[in-house]
Amino acid sequence: MSDNQSDNQSINTNTADLATQSCEGSEAAPISENRQRLNELAQQLASAVQRKRALVGKVDTMQRAKQAAQGDAAAARQQWGAKLRESDGTLTRDIQKLRANERSALSLAEEYEAMEGEIAVELPRLELELAEVAGHCLNARSSVTREVADQAYEQLLLQAGDSLVFAFALFSRAAGSGDTGALASRFFDRLGNEVRRRLDDAAVTDQVTQVLALPSMDLSAVDMQLVRSPIRFSQLREKISGGEAA
Structure with a gap:
């Protein structure tokens, strides 16, 4: 087996183990x-x-x-x-x-x-309420996604940081000499290619879905243009307020 094949196999194994550990750790974490x-x-x-x-x-x-x-x-x-x-x-x-x-x-x-x-x-009032709640819901979903991503990154450094440093040290030693920045760019570019290659794997997708555990959001009845347009939202609210005042 060549050095490249050995490195790739090691990276694949570590990545799979990390994903499993990350998934288990996130399930056990408090809400x-x-x-x-x-x-x-x-x-x-x-x-x-x-x-x-x-x-x-x-x-x-x-x-x-x-x-x-x-x-x-x-x-x-x-x-x-x-x-x-x-x-x-x-x-x-x-x-x-x-x-x-x-x-x-x-x-x-x-x-x-x-x-x-x-x-x-009553429909305009309900449309306004739906748009407001949907906007908050989408923002909260993004916050949860970022939160889980940050946790996964921290867990990656905790569980695989030493392995990455060790692999890079060997990579640098094998390369002989050279600029550390250039070597790091080559090393992590190679690592990034391997990660991107497996990004759409069904197992990875399932793990991401399981770890995120996002609640279902039915947006089919929501006026998304109203959600995305603060101007339209304000105009509708003013129209409703004006009608109630009259």
Whole structure:
């Protein structure tokens, strides 16, 4: 076996061992304030998403009920109109009954429309709440990710620092002589290539997911443009505040 193959095998073995140890260590670590906040925000987000979907469902129900009532009114009008022509303009009981049905259906449609408006007025407030919670949630997720990354780096230095120094010392000795900075660049460039080669390995991806243990975040009901635009967020908040004041 060549020196290069031996070095690569050693690096692979150390990296795999470190990843396993890091994963186990992170699982045993106490829950941090950042992670607690993320979990709380994720629950708030899930609750807000459910409330929005329920609200949108109610609006949709009112719209469909209004359309059905309008359809009933149109059908009743068509029927009494036809009967009126058949009776040469005489208002029979059937015609009067159909006209009453039309008025009743139209009145019902108006009521459904009013209910739809009352429900829909809550949507902007909920959109604002969703955008705010989602923004906090994304920031908290980034904080947890950075926190776990810092812990993994510290653990790397603690567990593999001496091995890296030892490997670099041997690498430098094998190279004979030369500038230490240039040798370090070559050594860590080689190490970086090996790490990048394994970055998309399923085992590595699974370990990262397991260590991060991020809660699920349903952003499908969130207006992400509102989250990313402080101007739009402020404008919507001012619009809601203005409407409440009026």
